[in-house]
Amino acid sequence: MRQDLFIDVNEYETRVALYRDEILQEVHIERDGRYSLTGNIYRGRVNRVVPGIQAAFVDFGGDRSGFLHVRDVVPGGVGGVDSDKKDAEENSRDQFEDALDIRSALHEGQSLLVQVNKDPIAGKGARLTTKLTLAGRYLVLMPYNSRIGVSQRIREETERERLRNLMDDFRHEMSSPHGYIVRTVAEGVPIEDLEDDVEFLERLWRQVTEKAKAAANGEAVYQELPLHTRALRDLVNAQVQSIAVNDEDTIEQVKDFVASYMPEYIPGLMLAADSEYQKDKLDEELAKALMREVTLPSGGYLIVENTESMCTVDVNTGRFVGSKNLEDTAFKTNMEAARVIARELRVRNIGGLVVVDFIDMDDAVHRCDVMETFEKSFEGDPNRVQIGDFSEFGLVELSRKRTRKTLAEQLGEPCLRCSGEGIVKSVETTCFDL
Template sequence: MKRVLMDISADLTRIALAEDGALKELYYESKREESLVGNIYAGRVVNVMPNLQAAFVDIGVGKNGYYYYGNARAVSDEGKNRPKVGDTLILQVEKDAVGSKGAVLTEKFSFPGKFLVLLPKEAEEIGISRKITDSAERSRIREIVTKLLPEGCGAIIRTNGAGKSREDFEKELQTLTAKWEKLQYGMYLKPPALLLRENYPVQRAVRDFYSADVDEYVVNDETAYHELLQTGDFNGETQPVLKLHAETLPLFEAYYLESQSEKALEEHVWLKSGGFLVIEETEACVVIDVNTGKAAGKGDLQKTILKTNLEAAEEAAKQMRLRNLSGIIIIDFIDMADPEAQKEVTRRLEAAVKKDRIKTVVVGMTELGLMQVTRKKTRPSLKRQMTTKCRACHGTGRLPSIEWTVTKMRREAESIFANTIYHKLTVKADPRLLAVFAGQDGAWARTLEEKSGGTILLEGAELGFGQYEMEKEK
């Protein structure tokens, strides 16, 4: 059974897709950092960079958005409709902000529905999901949608559009076209202003997951439950079932997904064969390292390597989907001497990523034997959504050694006595760090006091490893 769970609390919404009890996809959205993808704003241009054919636009969310107005094939923006500082632009969020980078904005609007995506500025072009493979069905859909599309608009038919009637497409197009028409007054508003909020988590989950394959939707919020019932998309003869979870046991625990969701943030992922994956996210890319682990030494080495790599290919695809890993993804499989083995692993990975709703492309092996994969960026990864940078290590995952820290503390103390008017210094830190700082039996601290004529006081404090404070007095 395929089931979508929607766990709504005061500060956080969690959306999970489970198949036969196994967690396949998981999204978190906090009220503080909700996704902006799909939202449309009247923004104010605050900076233009002609050499990049781009502009920074204030859309009222803190960080300025990045808008590329140029043509990728053009060397410069000469002759382009270059915006000016202070201009009002109507733009849609294409990608959420990540780290210090603001949201990516676009003037090519898209309005997604359950069966199709309306493209108001795509000159009546119609794209059809590659997962709809029957040529007769593709022709039927194209003929229907061509007659229904408003003038000057294009569309992309989603996989869920297969088998849908003219009435289904007509009803959805009317809803999406109404959204587009409401935006026409945006140019007359004082920017920055939100014109359309597209990303309500529950409605988005229904839209993205809605298909004949989903058997059941379960929500734990009564208000959201009644709102979804009113859409008419549930509890019919050929429609998925919508249930309200009103039990005292938390929703994810009731369906045995809580422990699975916690494991989705672990760096190591074990394989059944005894091998394991190490998943590391960086600013530039995601790296997945494959290791033989406990599988090493079991029988023929090359067969063990191939078996582990094939299993790793399946698991890597699952983890990309579960953790919402995106952008450039490098998979470092265990070295394979046989070219046919490399091809077999590539085919296994290609088959595995086809199960993903998000566009994922297996580019292939590099000369160094690294598998290149790209996955479309839609929102921050699960790790970036649910973790924050460590204040002690600033997100590096490593801390300065105690020797380095003590050397820094001593130089700072020497500098204070030598270059300032202060003669009394109180050093606060973990008692163990203070003991090393002062030297054996306090010898280093006494030597500095005698040399400088100052006074050093040591005060134990509950500070993190490698952290300290120095208070100066005259």
């Protein structure tokens, strides 16, 4: 399937939209002065250790202390500014985590390196981890882990084995104890490209550790790439046919990045000739993504309700009455919903617990077909998704990893006409649209 990337930049915000066969699949937005913290590494200080929830609160320079759970603490207490990375190799990770108590791992006043896992959301502080990672084009470096992992989306066993062997060879040549995850885009790439990525990440980690030694508490020692270059690193794959940018200054930065890290995509890079049309098209898609109701192709519809505790999706036949019987109508509507829900969650960036109320079906084969279609629809989702089976009440539960604010939180505000139950465009978003 063809994919296209559109990068929309103005003086107030940057928007990156990924399309598949001209249908919006994913959108990222950063506004001036309110950038995502996810991926940034800071020198932090433990403010409070709370045994009752097996967590600590860490001052990392944010507006409020970040939350660090015991599961996100590296075995052996690694993650401190002066800690020895070899400690991580000598610990059995599973045994350590089963027995770990937050009081034995951290203490008040302790200085340590933390990375933001999740942006502050709904009045909650950022979620932190000491299991640091640095992402490259093809690889993710794990300085406090020694294992080699390969993306599950690379399914051919011979290729998986090739990549594992190459990574072992690179680590041996460089005398590196660090672990790596091989990303999906590394499938089939030449040895030289992987080696360049290893050298880049090892060099970057050395820079981080050197900066950390002199950093004050609350100071950033590593900051993620700007949105437009981060999107190129994370979203561009073999299916992407074009990268359109609407800003002349930004396209020069994009050209430099593409030439250095993915030169094969230079022919598809262009200054958007019809940027106003593309911008208006994106505005229209985003307006739809703020609405509760989503229309299905045959006339059915979804009602998407997102609350602080969970998201619920109700599937309805609407004006679609089918041509055979109720079972057939329910099956066709559910099949359409199974394909659309995955896209809606991704575009709206809804994470956490999601409960889908499909229309009741008596036929077990139909239920299996809907579940198979539903699971397949999430295959391109970059966030980790876990899907349960139909419950006895016809509900399907899933969890989707949440790392940043939802689209509604970024673009909207509570509707005063309905006592805050609905979402409308914020004043700021409306001004940007003018």
